[in-house]
Each structure stands twice: as structure tokens, then as C-alpha cells.
Amino acid sequence: MIDFSLQIELFSRHILANDWGRAHLFRNHRHLIVDNAEEGTAAAHSLVRQWLPHLESALIVMDEDAGLRLFLGADPAGAAELAALCADAIRLDTCYFMSPQLGEMTRRVDRAVRGRRPASATTLPTAFACAGEDLGLPAFQMPQGGFRYYPQMIRWVIDQVERLVVHGGVEAGSIAIIAPFVSDALRFSLQTGLDARHIPSATHRPSRALQDEPAARCLLTLAALAHPDWHIRPTQPDVAQALMLAVDPLDPIRAAVLAQSAFPATRPAIELGRFGDLRPDRQQRITYAIGEAYERLRDWLYAYRAGGELLPLDQFFARLFGEVLSQPGFGFHADLDAARVANQLVDSARNFRWALEDTSLAESSPDMPPAVRLGRDYLGLIGSGALGALYYPGWQTPDDAVFIAPAYTFLMRNRAVDVQFWLDIGSTGWWERLYQPLTHPYVLSPQWPAGQPWTELDEFTSRQEAMRRLLLSLMRRTRRQVYLGISDYGENGLEQRGALLNLINRLLLQNEGLGSTGVSPRPSLDAAEEGFIGI
Template sequence: MGELLLKWRNWCLNRGLLTYGIIYELYWRYLLLAPQYQKHLRQRHQIILADDTDDYPAIAKDLFELLLDKGVRGVFTYNPDSQVRLGVNADPGYLKQIAKRCRIIDITGENFSSSESKIASQSYYSKNDYIDLAVELVSENTYGISLPDTIQSIQTISRAELLRTTAQSIIEAIKSEGIKAEEIAIIAPGLDEIGRYTLIEILSAQGIAVTPVNEQRPLISSPTVRALLTLMALVYPGIGKLVDRDSIAEMLTILSQTYVEGKLIPQIDPVRAGLLADYCYHVDPEFPDLLPIESFPRWDRLGNQGATAYQKIIDWVTQTKEQQLKQCYVTPAIFLSKAIAFFLGKSEKMTYPHHTLSALRELIETAQHYWEVDRRLRQVQPSLQTQAVTVANFITLLRRGTITANPRRNNQFTPSESAVSLATIFQYRSLRTAHRRQYWLDAGSPLWEQGGAATLFGAPLFLQSWSGYGWMPEDQYNLDRERLQRIVRDLLGRVSEKVILCHSDLGVNGTEQMGALFPLVQASRQIEN
């Protein structure tokens, strides 16, 4: 493994490519030690303000100490119950050593606002008391303890019933109890497609918007992105093997959408699109093409609307191919921009969901970065590969689900819409926000005590505090236990009224749910379904 990492590092450096890890190494090993750089660093900075240092990488401590040694003043915050990015490049234990050089001000438990103190005023437990009680329940085999009414539970047998009951509870809270949608958060240890789709559909049907937090779904999961990739395979020669009839049918349906009475309606429905794909798609590994509509013996069945939409797609593909021949080569980023403008921006009235727009923005950004890397590689190795192979590799990369739809935000300073937040544990804690009511989905799942995607492989071995010995199962057990305690403390500290534990006896795969939070479910008061 170490040899492969070194080969990858050297390969990137020889071609002028930088990853975050390589940037960290170059900065720590060379730039930070350069006397001239240190001189300018001191001249430009007189004070350090570092928030949430428990989520900083170890290199940040070396930078902070360098500035402090040169007389720069500093203010640092550290939350021992947070450490969200522990296991994802952060080294909170190493950063904590800065406290030796600071005057420490402990603000734990200081003056909550009136809304934040509601949860403590509803029972004889103070906020810190019931947080400690919850942590004790998930850490020790403690029984016979009842939680205050500020922590309640929804309990069902099947997960499908749990999703419906949870959604209904949120609907009642908004419509009957006067809670605003933006005051509710649904937090899950791992959000599967079924759970995500079910919650969004049920709540949206009642006019309640749902906003996934920092959604990281693969680009290829978007039908619009798949349609554009199929269109790309029709225009660029030599990649016809990546196209099949099903993808052609999907492309015809997506690209023929138009705005009718406030809704996006395809002019070529899936049935007619399937017929066109069967009769009018010319299969060719080098030059795939869409044949004239007359190639379908019963083309009159398509109707004028479908025939017109199909002809527009054929005309655009033909014109774009001719431009390719005249201009020699059009980069896919420009191609995708033109396709989006022609097919998806037909009218100012056409509006697309937020997730579709995010996927399109990320697709354009990915294409730009991909061909920028390709340009850099061709400078080092001009005969790298043909353009057809490059386009084919780009499409294959996206189809593997490697790239996710999480582009840079362009509305950072606009007010957020009134919507229920839907997030995984890591996404919610990274957001550093608070809500009036939280729903902990799949409370009995064993995923609550596991790092999952929030922990990189072998991360504990790269901490400054690593002993140098082999990583044993008991080490992993202690790490998971400490992480679970921090998760419980952090989430409970971010709620101002009530936490509802959503538990089903059986999980998605039919196994019994008896995870680390199950004692919390047993000790809480069950809400009648």
C-alpha cells in the first residue's frame, strides 16, 4: 500500500498535478520552513482567529505555533464534543496542545437563549443532566432508567411503516403544533435511496419542502445527466459502444420535455421513445446515428407533437456533428453548455428542481476540470490517447458513480427556503446548525456506532498520537465508543425542544435492529401511532 501511494505521489508531481494530500506535504515539508515565506507571513498577519480547531489537520498546529512564536496574537475555539472530521484528515488531539500556550475560557453550558432552554424547562432534568443520562445509556449496560419527555420515540415493526409514521408525525407537527418546516431536521446514520425517496415524496405531497443537506449522490443518478452523456456519445465519433437502445429512449424522453401548465411534460413519452429507439436508432460502434422518423413503419402513430420533437433532436445532432468537422474539435464542456441551453433552457418559464440544477452545474464543472487535466497530461505526453478515448473515459468515469453532485454554492448569502433538513450524521454535524426538533431515523441501527463513510481507511494510524503499535480490535472498539458519545452529546446540544427516536424492529434487509442507541429507545416514552 505504501509503495502504491508513493508511485501515485511521484506520478502526480512529475505531471504537475496536485491533490489535497500532496499540497499538505509540500506546504509542511518545504514552504512552511522557507525563511522568506516566514518573513512575509509575519508581515501580513497580526492576529489568528481559528474556529473549531478540533476539525483542523495537524499541519495547522505547526502554522499556528510558527505565527505565535513570531508574536502574532491568536484566538482559538475547541469543542471536545464535536471532532466531526476525526478520521477525515483532522487531528483534534494534536491541535488541542495549542491550549498550553493560551489563556483558557470555558464557555460550556453558559447562558442558553430562551428557545434553547425550553428542552430543560419541560422536566426536572437540566439540559446537561439529560445529555449525561443519554450518554450513560448508550455507553453502559444501564437499565430501569426513564428519559424525560424531551426525548420520545416512534416504534414500529417494519421500516416501511416507520417511514410513513415519521413523515406523518412531521406533517402533524407543522400543521397542528405550529412548528415551521425549517425548524425540523431528520438525521440518519446512513440514508438509503428508499428512505430518502419515501420521506421526500410523502412530505412533498403535503406541500412540505425537504432539502437534503450537502447531498452527495452520484451524477449518473440524474436522468438529465444520463441523457446528456448519451447525446455526447451520438456526436463524438468512436464511442458508439457506450450507447444502447434503453439510453436512447431515455434521452428522447428527457430532451423533449416542455413546460405545460406549470409542469415539465415530455413530448415523446416513454412508450413512443422506446419505439423510436427500436426502429430509428442506427447501431454503429464508430458513428451511431438517429435515422429519419420514416424509418419507423408506423411513424404516424407518434403524433405531430412527438414527430416534431424527434426531428428537432435529429437536426441539432446533425448540426453539431457538422460543426465538429468544421472546427476540428469542440470540448465537451462547450458541447454540454450548448446542449443544456438548447434542450433544457427552451423557455424562461421552465424551472427544474434544485437537485437537477446542482447535477447540471457539477457536470459542467467536472467536464472543465477533466479536460484541464487532460490538457496538462498532453503537455507531458503528447501522444497520450485519442480524443475519442478521452471522451469515452469521461463517460465511463461518470457511469461508475465516481463524481457526486455537490457543486460550489452560488446563493450563499440568500435566505434559505422553508424546508425540512434531511441529512446523515456527518452532514448535519458539519453544518454546525441547530433545530427546534430532531428526528433520529433508524435509531436501532448499528451504523450509529460506526464511522462509515465519515472515516477514511487507516485514519487512526496517521494521527500524531499513534503509538506505533498495530491497530487492534479493542482500539477500534474504544474509538467507536468515544465517537458515539460525541455524536450523542453534539446532536443533543443542537436541539432546542424535542428529540424523537425513530425505531423499527426490522431494518431494510429484515435483520433485527439492536444497535447502540437501542437503550435510548427503550428508556424513552413511545408516541402513539
């Protein structure tokens, strides 16, 4: 198994360095389109430079204010250099869907963040025209007074989404809720609140490990229980969580009681006890209806164990999902997100088996066929924290659902929406970059002078520029309006005064009609009823 960076290294140093390989590539492809060139790496730009003389035609598309994946090796300055190699340069400076108010706000944000810094080759000041419909709405809208606590802000966001969908004529699929980071708690709070208002929602976090998904952990735990010969003993909390997700409607308290009774930690064997063998008081506490569903799940697992013919792990997951978990009375029956995770897990296990099945034939034994042994290895590998394979359908979300995602994930989809909600604008996450001491994206860039040290001023300047690119890119993917969510205390309970909040305060001070006093966010118990501040 070769990761992406090593693939690029092998291609650049060995395949392109080989005369036959280079000639084969250049001879068989005579036309080239490069989209989002600013998000490409230096190696990709080097390939394009070598390729251009051999092409009959080429189109290179670049966004001047992007280069958002710098932390992954993007080289926007290198993309700008490719323009000099093109015969014609066509500059598009009109947005046909963004409102004039948002267009003006992009210029104000650009000036406020850039300050007196000179523009680089990839951050030239632009006269950006907006031809979208003028609805007379302010570009930014925020609750007057702000909120003290983080849950109050979340409740306000859910209230505003409901108002827009029910009374404002905005489709749910045209709303995006964006935060610098989307934690499990934030995701759960937003989706639970929207579900209670009957508003569909979808979320995507590509950096989230597959084994961190509750539905995946449920399937992995049940797979360990179904294969005791693998000697992978799940913990009692994992069994409780698996039973809670698998049996509907089993709550966490009764799931813990059932796991303690049916899978005690003192039992050496990997065995699930029968519901009928539990103490009567525990049966009554768990309820007989849930006990019946539990028995159906247990009977299926034990029938599989007794069948004698073990399946490859991906086929086991598919059978367990199709024959039990997706049926009425079980937890995956009406859970589309759980179905998506189950499908991703099946694909990941299948790809793992296909990649290594041939190499494992030499190590096979009559007691454990290669495909089954690979299932055991996969279970141990994913339990150790290895990420699953790339899952392309995970990037495809329903068109009629509110989209919840980290800011950069939303931008990588390159999709415009009517309304955006920016959560927790006081968080430093809007400004701070990922800490990468071993793979520093600036110092290791080809644009960085060799031997020049990285200083505090460089760090500050790079963070300001990254926030500028992020904010402009988000606003240029909005048709109508941006709602700003703010709370004095963040998700971790600490007071926040990040760079984005300071920027908003400066824009408020500049806003016509507020004079020199401005509006400083202050605590409010229920700002949702106090109106809005528009910028």
C-alpha cells in the same frame, strides 16, 4: 492534479521547511482565527503551533465534544493541547436556543454511553446550561410500538413533517431528516412523499459521485450521442434513462420501448433513429406527443453534429440545458435539483478544461482542437468513476426546505433546526465507523503509541465514543425536539438491534413513570395512530 492530502504533505514538508516560504507566511499574516480546531488535522495544529510566536493576536475556537471527522484525520486531542499555548482560556457553557429538556437529555445520553469509562482530555464532563424556551415537550418522541417495515417508518416521518408544518407552526426549513446513510431509495421515497404533500425538501450527499446523479448521466449520455467521433457508445439502458429524464412526461416503460426502437443494440453506428421511422404500433404506444418532443431533442443533437464547429464540453452542456432541456415539455423545466446537478457538471467540465488546456496544446490536431479532445477525455474519465470537482453551491440549500442528509453531513453545516428526525435508530450505522484498513484513523494518529496493537476493546471503545460525540452534537443543534423513527426490519430487509436502539431502551427504562418494565419496540401495523412515547 493534486489531491488534498498530497497538497498538505507538500506544504508541510517543503514550503514550511523552506526558510523563505515560512518567513513570508508568518510575516504577512499577523492575526489568526482558527475555528473548529478539533476538526483540524495534526499537520494543521503543527502549523498553528509554529505560527503563534509570530502573531500579534490569535483566537482558537474548539468544541469539546466534537472531533467528528476522525475518519478524515481530525485530531481533537491535538486541538486541546493548543489551549495550553494560549494566554487566556474562555469557556462557554450555556446554549441559548436548546430547550431545558434537551439539555437534560444530553446529560443522560452522555452518562449512559460513557458508563464507567474515565473522561479523556477532550471529553470532560460538562455542566451544560440551557437558556432556550421551555415548551414542555419531551426531548425524544417516538411512535408507540414502533413499526415492522421500513416503508411504514418513512410514511410516519412524512405524516409527522406534514403535521408540524401545517398544524404545528414549524417552518419546513427548521426541520432536518437525518439518517446514518441516505441511499437513493430513501432519498427518493422521502422527497416524493414530501412533494405529494407540497412540502419543499432539499438534500445533500457530498460523497455521492457526480456521475451517479440521474441528471448528470442524462447529460453525459446525450453528449456521447452528439459526438459519435469520440467512439463512446452509451448502453441502451443509459439511453432509455436519458430520454426518460429529458422528455416530459416519458415513463420508464415507454422510454425503454423508444430506446429499443430508436437505438437498437444491433446497430453498429452511434445513431438515434427518427420517430417517424418507427413501427406504427410502437409510435402509438409511445404516443405522438412524446414523439414530437423526442424529435425536437434529436433535431437539436443532429443540428449540432452537422454544424461542423464542436464546442468545449462545458459549453455543450450549457447550450443543451438552456436551449432544450430547461424548456417547457422537457424534463429539467421545473426540476431545481436537475438544474443544480447540470450546473455542477458544467463547472466540473470547465475546471477540468482550464486545468489541462495549456498542457494539451502540444497534442492537438487539426481534426480535434484541444478543448474538444479534453471533452472526450473528461467523458471517459468521469465514466470510469472519478469524482467531479468540489462544488461549493451544493452545500447551499434553500432556507425554506426540509433538509435530508446523512448525520455527519448535517453536522458539518453547523446549523441548528427546531426539529430533527432520526431515521432507522435500530441501524448499526449510527455506531459503526467506516472500514479503513489502509488509512486507520486511530492507529495512524500521532496520539497512538507506536507499536501498540489495535484490539477489539479499542474498537468497541472508539465506536462508543464516536456515537456519543455524534448524538451530543446532533442534540445541541436542536431547539425543540427529536423524533425517533424505528422499524424492526431495515432497508435491506434484515432485522436490526443496533447500539442506538439499545441506548434508547435503556433511557426508556430509566424514564420516570415507566417503572422497571420499560417499553420494548414491538411490531405494529399502524403505530402512527397509536400515539407517542416521550422521553
